[in-house]
Amino acid sequence: MRNCLKLLILIGLATSLASPILGLAGDAGTALKTDTIRAEPFADAKTVGSLAKNDAVDILTKKGAWLQIKTKKSAGWVRLLSVKRGASSSANNGKGVIDVASGRAGTGQVVSTTGIRGLSAEDLKAAKFNEEEMKKMESHTLSARDGQSFASAGGLNAVKLAYLKGAK
Amino acid sequence: MNKLLFSLFLAAGIFGTFSIPQAQALDFGKVLKDAVKDKVEEVKNGGETPAPAASPNNASSPAVETSASPAATPAVATSPAQPEFNWKNPSQQEEIALGREITGSLLGAAPLVKDEALQKYVNQVGRWVANQSERADLPWKFGVIESNDLNAFAAPGGYVLITKGLYQKLHSEAQLAGVLGHEIAHVVKKHQLKVLQKQQLLGYGAGKLSDLLGKNDKLAKKALGTGAEISARSLDKDAEFEADRMGMILATRAGYDAYGLADVLQTIGQTNKNDSSVALLFKTHPAPDERLAKLGDSVGGNLDNIKAGKTLENRLYKLN
Numbered sequence: 001m002r003n004c005l006k007l008l009i010l011i012g013l014a015t016s017l018a019s020p021i022l023g024l025a026g027d028a029g030t031a032l033k034t035d036t037i038r039a040e041p042f043a044d045a046k047t048v049g050s051l052a053k054n055d056a057v058d059i060l061t062k063k064g065a066w067l068q069i070k071t072k073k074s075a076g077w078v079r080l081l082s083v084k085r086g087a088s089s090s091a092n093n094g095k096g097v098i099d100v101a102s103g104r105a106g107t108g109q110v111v112s113t114t115g116i117r118g119l120s121a122e123d124l125k126a127a128k129f130n131e132e133e134m135k136k137m138e139s140h141t142l143s144a145r146d147g148q149s150f151a152s153a154g155g156l157n158a159v160k161l162a163y164l165k166g167a168k
Numbered sequence: 169m170n171k172l173l174f175s176l177f178l179a180a181g182i183f184g185t186f187s188i189p190q191a192q193a194l195d196f197g198k199v200l201k202d203a204v205k206d207k208v209e210e211v212k213n214g215g216e217t218p219a220p221a222a223s224p225n226n227a228s229s230p231a232v233e234t235s236a237s238p239a240a241t242p243a244v245a246t247s248p249a250q251p252e253f254n255w256k257n258p259s260q261q262e263e264i265a266l267g268r269e270i271t272g273s274l275l276g277a278a279p280l281v282k283d284e285a286l287q288k289y290v291n292q293v294g295r296w297v298a299n300q301s302e303r304a305d306l307p308w309k310f311g312v313i314e315s316n317d318l319n320a321f322a323a324p325g326g327y328v329l330i331t332k333g334l335y336q337k338l339h340s341e342a343q344l345a346g347v348l349g350h351e352i353a354h355v356v357k358k359h360q361l362k363v364l365q366k367q368q369l370l371g372y373g374a375g376k377l378s379d380l381l382g383k384n385d386k387l388a389k390k391a392l393g394t395g396a397e398i399s400a401r402s403l404d405k406d407a408e409f410e411a412d413r414m415g416m417i418l419a420t421r422a423g424y425d426a427y428g429l430a431d432v433l434q435t436i437g438q439t440n441k442n443d444s445s446v447a448l449l450f451k452t453h454p455a456p457d458e459r460l461a462k463l464g465d466s467v468g469g470n471l472d473n474i475k476a477g478k479t480l481e482n483r484l485y486k487l488n
């Protein structure tokens with residue numbers, strides 16, 4: 001019994017470790033913009049190469065706001081938001097075509113008319129104000145103080161930080 | 169007309185919008201009608217606009233006539249006096265009333281997931297993130313709705329909904345905080361409210377109103393234009409980019425990892441474009457790639473000195 005539990009916990013741990021915030025090492029990625037590739041995950045680390053928009057990259061690992069990547073020409077660290085996961089959009093389209101051919105894309109469409117799968121135009125057309133559901137939603141309203149205790153329980157501390165300016 | 173308003177308000181959903189092809193009967197229209205009616209009463213009662221509407225023989229205003237003779241005191245005819253909806257400068261109370269109508273209609277289409285612990289949990293996370301905003305005083309309300317679409321919505325006054333489909337894509341509390349942060353930002357900046365105000369003020373000028381008495385449907389159409397126009401308006405990319413920037417900062421202020429929202433945008437970006445769960449979203453909103461790139465431009469090195477926040481994967485409430 002005890003061992004069973006242990007095993008379960010171990011499996012649980014393994015799964016949560018494997019469950020990706022970011023995919024596992026070696027994931028395909030695409031550069032979203034021009035950026036500098038650096039030797040280490042710091043803004044002032046040595047430059048070892050550069051990234052051009054739409055460059056294919058291999059994502060090796062993530063550290064804070066940085067990704068360790070490999071391109072055809074160089075390897076190093078770039079800012080997290082400079083790379084999107086997945087191959088370039090053209091490859092993405094190809095995948096879509098396959099899904100349509102195999103009927104996968106159609107499946108969601110059909111089920112969406114049930115009103116639970118999706119929020120289709122039909123569902124919305126028939127929508128009427130639902131007082132009961134609204135009351136339910138209102139019943140869960142919390143105070144600012146409730147939020148604060150929830151944060152404390154999770155070890156979350158408020159940080160002073162200004163909003164970002166919009167980029168041109 | 170209801171459809172137009174409905175899509176207007178929900179348009180600023182984080183990842184998608186309702187572009188509904190046909191008119192429908194959402195109760196939100198009632199709010200508008202009441203607003204119009206009140207305006208009409210004001211006109212009739214000798215408000216700011218001397219208008220034909222004041223004429224007792226105006227046959228085109230049956231909707232707002234009472235059985236009392238027009239000569240009777242208006243105070244009786246209209247009491248209990250409904251406060252006029254102040255479109256020019258809505259009070260917080262009015263904003264909330266509006267958001268309630270919109271959200272209630274959405275709930276009519278997709279009810280809350282029947283899981284009290286889940287609903288409580290999103291309210292806890294959302295409330296804490298909203299505390300970091302300039303409008304912490306609003307009675308913020310959050311909910312997870314029964315839909316497998318990937319989407320989230322905000323309505324004026326502090327109403328935020330996220331679909332179950334999107335919730336199930338999340339891997340951490342920080343990601344939830346990022347998504348909710350984006351929606352909270354829409355409310356804080358009054359993005360939806362401003363779009364509607366603009367429509368109202370363009371179409372419901374006091375002078376014009378009198379001409380339109382008793383022609384409520386046409387009135388609304390005239391004020392709101394065609395659906396296509398509304399949809400175009402709802403695609404305000406800058407509002408979306410702004411909500412991304414603010415949402416990210418709100419979550420970071422709350423002590424979370426700054427990149428939760430970006431993670432979710434990555435996930436969305438990897439979703440098959442032909443999947444119906446993202447059909448509307450990809451059609452009507454800036455592409456996730458573009459949003460990520462814009463966010464990256466704004467962030468630059470601005471967060472380099474911020475202590476790493478928490479992701480709290482383990483506290484994310486797991487749906488059955």
Ligand SMILES: [Zn+2]
Binds near residue numbers: 408411
């Ligand atoms: Zn949005």
